[in-house]
Amino acid sequence: MTASTATASTPAAGPRAGAAPALRPRLGALTAERVFIGRSFTHSVRDVESMLLAVMLPVMLMLMFTWIFGNAIDPSGDYVDYVVPGIILLCAGFGSAATAVSVANDMATGVIDRFRTMPIRSGAVLTGHVVASLVRNLFATAVVICVGLLVGFRPSATPLEWLGVFAVVALYILAITYLFAAIGLAAKTPEAANGYGFILLFLPYVSSAFVPVDTMPGWLQPVAEHQPITPVIETIRALLTDAPLGAEAWWALGWCLAIIAAAAVWGAWLFRRKAGRR
Amino acid sequence: MHLAIDARGLRKRFGPADVLTGLDLAVPAGTIFALLGPNGAGKTTTINILTTLVHPDEGTARIAGHDVVADPEAVKRRISLTGQSAAVDEVLTGAENLVMFGRLSGLSARGARRRADELLRRFELSDAAGRRLGTYSGGMRRRLDLALSLVVDVPVIFLDEPTTGLDTRSRQELWRVIRSLADGGATVFLTTQYLEEADLLADRIAVLDRGRVVAEGTADELKALVGGEVVELRDAEGALLAELPTDGTVHGLRRAVEELDRLAAASVDGSAVSIRRPSLDDVFLQLTGREHAPALQESR
Incomplete structure (x- = not known):
């Protein structure tokens, strides 16, 4: 770096001509949320690979479990009815993990810091990611259920029970998405965010998703019985099939709300703390 | 005199590092002000405090009379920030980025599109308007980055090392834009490592060294110091x-x-x-007792 030699034109100090510009206008009530939701949708639609993977992987898993493992696990051929609820949750969890990467990316590029210097609720950028994840995953879940029906899944749910399934699945997606959004804020890099997501994806295997809990080793049973995914799966299973709906539904509701609350508090804290520090 | 930026006794420490050690700044409205210093001098931290991103440990800062800690919303309505790394949305196209920031700045959907077209033309990016940012060259990203800060006119514009990494032509183009902003009545606060840039562009220059302003004045006044x-x-x-x-x-x-x-x-x-x-190089050497070669990793 060389300094200028004999610089000719140094502007004079002092205010220049021209009127001072106006202030930024105030935004309408939910403008920022609308803009950010639109942005996250565009991101989702353009990331065709992730979208395909989020649908393909659960579908492949379901085909594998019903056609390859199914008869070994349950020779009666009814295994598909047992496993579909688990696959639905696996699918929802897998798709939600992408939220961590999106959020970590926004932190890494500094675009969130830029939003923070504008008079908007900068947290709305997270709302955008969460809403996009919810819609994305509900779509993927619908695809999984359709494929399930094609391979012999025969639910006995009434329209009201289907509504219940929709509500539980949506709540579960929200809970996992909030958690992954917070993980995305906590992660130092988008790659790390991706890694953390992977760990959480093993939780469904240690639940009643694929095999009943009482077939597991004794020491693992309490873990599988009391982890949050089991009551959610049992609730969906009860709604879709003739199984009785008991206290599991309350446990599912409680777990989901608790996860949302914890993730929101943790996320809000991280969001404030990480301002200006990339 | 009406001050666009008035900072007094700013101190900031990150862990063991004293980043700012009592920084004072007074920037008259409608001027271009350059904060000149090597990597690690505290330039980005200063910008982060003035743009409400980071709270100072001690001291006060006011933007157009509004305290950055007590009334950040009032400050945010009066500023725009172009950060050091191009903070743009990689997945969206150039036009979509501009429309998004326009909408977030209170423009209607149609108004935001019109403004995006104007800015794309002004920054010679019209041909790349429909391309995703991920495909832009460094100079193009930097231009779009600056355009994003200009979707609405604000009184105080912060530019953190706006020309770092640009080729000569892009740099001169950016200088032209920065001058036109000040001619429009805005206050421009920029940080730079380039003495030449501060010399050519700024009405007043503050030399930052180890978290303090060690000299401040016009380029001529600073040169007179040596x-x-x-x-x-x-x-x-x-x-x-x-x-x-x-x-x-x-x-x-x-x-x-x-x-x-x-x-x-x-x-x-x-x-x-x-x-x-005498050049600003001579000034820097005189004031800090060392060459301006990067001393530390920039810590924020």
């Missing part, structure tokens, strides 16, 4: 043979010329003598 003109002796090819400082008096100049006579180099065929004003 004394008078410098007598240079160059050979026929223009290479520098000798540099003799003067104290700005006739007597000092005569002494320098007599010194030249004693130099064997002066009698080389084709050698030429010239007198120049």
Whole structure:
């Protein structure tokens, strides 16, 4: 770096001509949320690979479990009815993990810091990611259920029970998405965010998703019985099939709300703390 | 005088690092102000505090009369920030980025699109309007980055090392834009490592070293700090043979010329003598006692 030699034109100090510009206008009530939701949708639609993977992987898993493992696990051929609820949750969890990467990316590029210097609720950028994840995953879940029906899944749910399934699945997606959004804020890099997501994806295997809990080793049973995914799966299973709906539904509701609350508090804290520090 | 930026006694510490150690700034409205310093001097931290991203440990800062800690919303309505790394949305196209920021700045959907078109033309990005940012070159990203800060006119514009990593042509183009912003009445606060940039662009310059302002004034005032003109002796090819400082008096100049006579180099065929004003490099060396070579990793 060389300094200028004999610089000719140094502007004079002092205010220049021209009127001072106006202030930024105030935004309408939910403008920022609308803009950010639109942005996250565009991101989702353009990331065709992730979208395909989020649908393909659960579908492949379901085909594998019903056609390859199914008869070994349950020779009666009814295994598909047992496993579909688990696959639905696996699918929802897998798709939600992408939220961590999106959020970590926004932190890494500094675009969130830029939003923070504008008079908007900068947290709305997270709302955008969460809403996009919810819609994305509900779509993927619908695809999984359709494929399930094609391979012999025969639910006995009434329209009201289907509504219940929709509500539980949506709540579960929200809970996992909030958690992954917070993980995305906590992660130092988008790659790390991706890694953390992977760990959480093993939780469904240690639940009643694929095999009943009482077939597991004794020491693992309490873990599988009391982890949050089991009551959610049992609730969906009860709604879709003739199984009785008991206290599991309350446990599912409680777990989901608790996860949302914890993730929101943790996320809000991280969001404030990480301002200006990339 | 009406101050666009008024910072007093700013201190900030990150872990063991004292980043700012009592920083004072007074920037009159409608001027271009350059904060000049090496990597690690605290430039980005200063910008982060002035744009409400980071709270100072001590001291106060006001933007157009509004305190950055007590009333951040009022500050945010009056500023825009172009950060050091291009903070753009990689997945969206150039036009979509501009429309998004327009909408977030309170423009209607149609108004945001119209403004996006204007800015794309102004920054010569119209041809790339429909391409995702991920495909842009460094110079194009930087231009779009700056355009994003200009979707609405605000009184105080912060630019953190706006031309770092740009080629000469892009840099001059950006300088032209920055001047036109100030001509429009905005206050422009920029940080830079380039002495030349501060010299050419800024009405006033503050030299930042180890978290403090060590000198402040116009480029001429700062140069006056190191004394008078410098007598240079160059050979026929223009290479520098000798540099003799003067104290700005006739007597000092005569002494320098007599010194030249004693130099064997002066009698080389084709050698030429010239007198120049001291450069900001000389100022920086004088003020900090060292060359401006990057000292530390920039810590935020």
